[in-house]
Amino acid sequence: MVSRVIPVEPFDLVIFGGTGDLARRKILPGLYRRFVSGQMPPEARVIGAARSEFDDAGYRNEVRDALVEFIAKDKLDDDRVAAFLDRLHYVAIDATGEAGWSELADLMRENVVRAFYFSVAPSLFGALAERLHMHRIADADSRIVVEKPFGRDLASARQLNQTLAEHFEETQIYRIDHYLGKETVQNLMAVRFGNVLFEPLWNAQYVDHIQITVAETVGVGGRGGYYDKSGAMRDMVQNHLMQLLCLIAMEPPSRFDPDAVRDEKLKVIRALEPVESRDIVRGQYQRGSNSASYLEDVEDEQSRTESFIAMKLHVSNWRWAGTPFYVRTGKRLRARQSEIAVVFKDAPHSIFGEEAGRHRNILTIRLQPNEGMTLGVTIKEPGPGGMRLIDVPLDMTFADALGPDNDDVTDAYERLVMDVIRGNQTLFMRGDEVEAAWAWTDPIIEGWQMRDMRPKPYEPGTAGPEESAMLLHRENRRWRAIRD
Known part of the structure; x- marks a missing residue:
């Protein structure tokens, strides 16, 4: 191509x-x-x-x-x-x-x-x-x-916005989040709003739940001084994961226009419910066979900053009423993996009987590595012996579909810098968007600080603290595997 x-x-x-x-x-x-x-x-x-x-x-x-x-x-x-x-x-x-x-x-x-x-x-x-x-x-x-960081709380974000506004109009300010420049993230909007196949199903009636995972194998490394003052919530959830959630959950904008898109994202942030403490799991990685612990990396044995966080979220609007969004991100996990999984509900009735097992359609959007999308579809297993069902992927890995040398498979930063030159703010955050995200984030952080909650320990090379699995297990759901 x-x-x-x-x-x-x-x-x-x-x-x-x-x-x-x-x-x-x-x-x-x-x-x-x-x-x-x-x-x-x-x-x-x-x-x-x-x-x-x-x-x-x-x-x-x-x-x-x-x-x-x-x-x-x-x-x-x-x-x-x-x-x-x-x-x-x-x-x-x-x-x-x-x-x-x-x-x-x-x-x-x-x-x-x-x-x-x-x-x-x-x-x-x-x-x-x-x-x-x-x-x-x-x-x-x-x-x-x-x-980023665009502040470390609502007050500092407002001050930062006011400082920039003293010399520049909002139309001149491009708050960059490289996740929004990824090819897959933009294709998420194309898949949702460019195909009649998906948008009618993109709601609580057909979607059981949505998972957003950003897993890293590295520790905090040389960023220990910064990271220990921030943690996974400020460093990842308040910006990167929040932006992914907005694109998944937002209503169709009237047009593909910077303010129209960002207006809809802002509505999602403002519709996020407060998160109960039972729906939050925070963790710190421990010492590994070849790696230091988080406390050693930040040189503070008393630190209660999280290197892992998992949360169950709800968007209070008609489209998503009752549909949970599960988000997690962490350091020193099993594999480097960023993905969004839209898990659709079971068919209302199976004509194949209980022996056919449980099968669900899952749309997986991979941000890294190997950007692309996979739709899991249930088919009959080939061969004789009755109606045995299996799940197979309809796979579109961009490097395979478009060719590894295709210029459309570009790095997020180069795309976003070119958008700045064009004057296109669609993939950049607006000031009120940033402040709304902090207004939702601040009470959550203040809650665990008031309760003096210590993060749960977890072994390097795992999927995080065992307690994070319970966010889904108690409702008969499972995290998707983190693997290479």
């Missing part, structure tokens, strides 16, 4: 934190792939901005090393790498001072899209926004991209 790549307008993209880990691992390699695909026009430029003292040549050497490290060798071409690096510039800048800002202002061009990626700590957002306007680098048509 040949993809249709549409170039964007000429742009100047400034990456604050242009020498940082995110820029090296994701943003710059993603831009290179978009360049190779023909999506970046000849006039496009990328400007790195950070405290390090580089000139253009030194920065280009740094980026070349990043491309070699994070892009497959067969995707690197010397001529294309050289052409891409020619588009790069660098300014040594002090985010909280005055050094470098005049140089950046002189470098910016007129009559191109100006975008600014804040790949820095949120504490610097206000200083960057203020100086962009003070030096007249940003104008009414400029766009800024901000990374």
Whole structure:
């Protein structure tokens, strides 16, 4: 399959934190792939901005090393790498001072899209926004991209939104969540709203329950200082899993338009019921044969921060009344796996008798690894011997269906950065969406803190604490297996 790549307008993209880990691992390699695909026009430029003292040549050497490290060798071409690096510039800048800002202002061009990626700590957002306007680098048509965390509670999220609003309109602010840039997540909307087959069944009458799992095999590693102040709830549930839940549960928007889509997502968040303590399981990974415990990783033997959380949620509206949503995420689990499973109800009557067993249709949306979708369908087992039923998958793994070299199978970051240049906010969070998510999250965290709840221990390489299984077992349901 040949993809249709549409170039964007000429742009100047400034990456604050242009020498940082995110820029090296994701943003710059993603831009290179978009360049190779023909999506970046000849006039496009990328400007790195950070405290390090580089000139253009030194920065280009740094980026070349990043491309070699994070892009497959067969995707690197010397001529294309050289052409891409020619588009790069660098300014040594002090985010909280005055050094470098005049140089950046002189470098910016007129009559191109100006975008600014804040790949820095949120504490610097206000200083960057203020100086962009003070030096007249940003104008009414400029766009800024901000990374999570968008606060650590409702009060700080509101303050962050107010800080950005002092210098930028909401239409200029792109709060990025890379999960929304994944091909499968966008295909979820296509499957729901582009096929008459699914949308009539997408409700409590036909869906028994929905599971959302984001499992990781790694521990907190070098992020221990940050993670121990955040935990799985703040780090994953409040943003990534919340966004996935919204796309699964939302009503059809009137059109595929940024505010129409985000209006419907906001309704889902506001319809979430408070969560009872019996419907929450928090865990901490223990020491493994070749790995440290969570407490050792964060160097705090008294820490009560969770590295795992599982919850049973309810959306209080007509579409989902009585249908539970089960979400879980954790570190040091059995496999790296992110998926959404829509488990449909049993057929109202089986004509095949009890010996045929219990069979359910399950739509599985895989976010990682091997993005794709699988629909489980019940058929007769081939061969003689009566009517024996088995479940088989209708599988669409994107790499198989579209081809591994297809340009449509792109990294989330490169897609989202191109959406910023286009001015399309559909896959970015709005300020009121972020605040609504924190308004639901804060009471849950305050509840377990008031009860001084200690997380349940779990062994590395498992599916988490045994207590998490009881969230489903007590209602005769089972978590889907976490496996490679």
